[in-house]
Amino acid sequence: MELIRGIHNLRPRHRRCVLTIGNFDGVHLGHAEVIKSLVAKGKSMNLPVTVMLFEPQPQEHFAGDRAPARISLLRDKLRRLQALGVQRVLCVSFNHRFAELSSEQFIEQLLVQKLGVKYLVVGDDFCFGKGRKGSFDTLMTAGRQHGFDVVPTASFKLASQRVSSTLIRQALQQGDLNLANQMLGYPYQITGRIAHGRKLGRTIGFPTANILMKRKVAPVNGVFAVEAIDPQGQRYPGVANVGVRPTVAGNRCQLEVHLFDYEGDLYGEHMQVLLIEHLRQERAFESLDALKNQIFKDAEQARRLLSVS
Numbered sequence: 001m002e003l004i005r006g007i008h009n010l011r012p013r014h015r016r017c018v019l020t021i022g023n024f025d026g027v028h029l030g031h032a033e034v035i036k037s038l039v040a041k042g043k044s045m046n047l048p049v050t051v052m053l054f055e056p057q058p059q060e061h062f063a064g065d066r067a068p069a070r071i072s073l074l075r076d077k078l079r080r081l082q083a084l085g086v087q088r089v090l091c092v093s094f095n096h097r098f099a100e101l102s103s104e105q106f107i108e109q110l111l112v113q114k115l116g117v118k119y120l121v122v123g124d125d126f127c128f129g130k131g132r133k134g135s136f137d138t139l140m141t142a143g144r145q146h147g148f149d150v151v152p153t154a155s156f157k158l159a160s161q162r163v164s165s166t167l168i169r170q171a172l173q174q175g176d177l178n179l180a181n182q183m184l185g186y187p188y189q190i191t192g193r194i195a196h197g198r199k200l201g202r203t204i205g206f207p208t209a210n211i212l213m214k215r216k217v218a219p220v221n222g223v224f225a226v227e228a229i230d231p232q233g234q235r236y237p238g239v240a241n242v243g244v245r246p247t248v249a250g251n252r253c254q255l256e257v258h259l260f261d262y263e264g265d266l267y268g269e270h271m272q273v274l275l276i277e278h279l280r281q282e283r284a285f286e287s288l289d290a291l292k293n294q295i296f297k298d299a300e301q302a303r304r305l306l307s308v309s
């Protein structure tokens, strides 16, 4: 899969493609359906399957820290899109200049001139261009004029609800990990590099690998039974906390993982942490001893859930 970072890196050889556009946060089952149908179309038209996504996501550009928590970072999205058979990703830097493009400029400069799109799939609620003036109808009209087909995505639903990144964020926030995982089609995961903590964990018998989260807001909170995977694909069961650690006056949101029966050093490693079951919310304890007792119970519960003896 080819990653094109920024519109300025588009070359004449990138012209002619089948395309879809969106945030693809989480790359959930609805997204997977869209990509599957685009891959089939790409084959029949003999054109590369291209996804246009935005970094930061538009709401993050406009609302900053008040934007909804991210489900997946760019790196995770790319990995999943590649697995679905996407051949090219155009990652557009969503900045002030891009936000100022009118819907006509977006169509003429980007879709027609630079991408030479031949077939476009987007939701019928898709809005684009300065002031979100461009709509699905605008695209249909432009398609007739410039010779490309515009097709709406058929809604992919679970239990009669349209799967969306918004719905998955809600489920994660409410601690309904099972529902979120069902809509994602895989266990929700957080990825990041392991950093040193304050080494308090080992003094209470639970050494933890601290994973600094790139973004300040996490869509989840609390304690989970987890499975961590290192870059070599080795899996480690464990128990983890996502939160600000009120008992020890932490402030930054952090993921701390205690791996069962593990003695090595994973410092600096890039890990994927799969959240398997939500055990409880994070809370402030009156003492480190009380926290330790609770973590002991969390670890027991996680071991049972993960069938670790």
Ligand SMILES: Cc1cc2nc3c(=O)[nH]c(=O)nc-3n(C[C@H](O)[C@H](O)[C@H](O)COP(=O)(O)O)c2cc1C
Pocket: 197, 198, 199, 200, 201, 202, 206, 208, 210, 223, 239, 240, 241, 244, 245, 246, 247, 248, 256, 257, 258, 281, 282, 283, 284, 285, 291, 295, 298, 299
């Ligand atoms: C399974 C687990 C559950 C935890 N639950 C809480 C909690 O409810 N409240 C809290 O303040 N900290 C919680 N922590 C975080 C501990 O405060 C933290 O791991 C400990 O202080 C070690 O900090 P260090 O990484 O700086 O060494 C939890 C940690 C783990 C591994």
Ligand SMILES: Nc1ncnc2c1ncn2[C@@H]1O[C@H](COP(=O)(O)OP(=O)(O)OP(=O)(O)O)[C@@H](O)[C@H]1O
Pocket: 020, 021, 022, 023, 024, 025, 029, 030, 031, 033, 034, 121, 122, 123, 124, 126, 153, 154, 155, 156, 157, 162, 163, 164, 165, 166, 167
């Ligand atoms: N459940 C679904 N069924 C069919 N198509 C979908 C589904 N969810 C998203 N899509 C389509 O996938 C593309 C990318 O979607 P995008 O990530 O922008 O939306 P989303 O998942 O609905 O997120 P949000 O909740 O933020 O609106 C869009 O064309 C969108 O219409």
